[in-house]
Amino acid sequence: MSIIRRSTSLFQPRRGPEQRILTENRALIEDIDRRKLLRGAVSLGALSMLTGCDVAEQPQVQSVLRTVSSFNDRVQAAIFDPNRLAPTYSEAQVVNPPRFNAYYEIENVKPIDISGWKLELAGLINDRRPWNIEQIYALPEQEEIIKHICVEGWDYIGQWSGPNLRHFLTLVGADLTAKYVAFHGNDDYLEVIDMPSALHPQTILATKYAREPITDPFGYPLRLRTAVKLGFKNPKWIRAIEVTNTYQEGFWEKQGFNWFSGL
Numbered sequence: 001m002s003i004i005r006r007s008t009s010l011f012q013p014r015r016g017p018e019q020r021i022l023t024e025n026r027a028l029i030e031d032i033d034r035r036k037l038l039r040g041a042v043s044l045g046a047l048s049m050l051t052g053c054d055v056a057e058q059p060q061v062q063s064v065l066r067t068v069s070s071f072n073d074r075v076q077a078a079i080f081d082p083n084r085l086a087p088t089y090s091e092a093q094v095v096n097p098p099r100f101n102a103y104y105e106i107e108n109v110k111p112i113d114i115s116g117w118k119l120e121l122a123g124l125i126n127d128r129r130p131w132n133i134e135q136i137y138a139l140p141e142q143e144e145i146i147k148h149i150c151v152e153g154w155d156y157i158g159q160w161s162g163p164n165l166r167h168f169l170t171l172v173g174a175d176l177t178a179k180y181v182a183f184h185g186n187d188d189y190l191e192v193i194d195m196p197s198a199l200h201p202q203t204i205l206a207t208k209y210a211r212e213p214i215t216d217p218f219g220y221p222l223r224l225r226t227a228v229k230l231g232f233k234n235p236k237w238i239r240a241i242e243v244t245n246t247y248q249e250g251f252w253e254k255q256g257f258n259w260f261s262g263l
């Protein structure tokens, strides 16, 4: 089920500045609507009632939406159930090759040269020795067929395998009581997830797609795949993993999307 389809009722033709404001803040409003924070039709009137300020002015609309959105982050984190499993699918439903996305076009993907690649570990981890790919391949593998949902309004079912992240973090002596796990991509992409989501049973460090090594566009040699986060919280081409208590905004949060972005 795509976000756009679920939210179209919000964007029925309206006239004048109200339509313009709704369009310009589409991403934030969709995010709020997707989480069913506001039931029924979201209107500027409803938002202004929520916050008690005049939302007819553009800068205020943004801050109103951001307020609702970050409030929603806390609610989301509080209601996250670390034991609830996300739906899984059958092998017949797997889309192969997967659908590509990044903050740039596929032609600009810079493949990782595996001879020079090591996974770096940083922050609140006892054993921060880097890992080469052979060491990672030697770990027990977990496979999952899960849905990838992108905030841009599309989704696909994919078949991913690789070491379970909780298992890996335990192995290297990460502080599992820390708040966040940050992933640094080789393309300077940063995304951070909360520790409970990192420790969720369906969160893995994926090395394979449909039982073959992940190909360059999709994150070779290592990417995150979690069934409990939107697509953008699944960094590809991981260069470093950092365990930290410091809150950091990733690429898409800076575009206005929710930090938590759980499913």
Ligand SMILES: Nc1nc2c(c(=O)[nH]1)N[C@H]1C(S)=C(S)[C@@H](COP(=O)(O)O)O[C@H]1N2
Residues within 6 Å of the ligand: 098, 099, 100, 101, 102, 103, 104, 148, 149, 150, 151, 185, 186, 187, 189, 217, 218, 231, 232, 233, 234, 235, 236, 237
């Ligand atoms: N390093 C890196 N990881 C990234 C991105 C990116 O631009 N760089 N884009 C994210 C977004 S928005 C999506 S939807 C998914 C796309 O993953 P896919 O190409 O395997 O479908 O990767 C996510 N991880």
Ligand SMILES: [Mo]
Residues within 6 Å of the ligand: 101, 149, 150, 151, 152, 231, 232
């Ligand atoms: Mo995405």
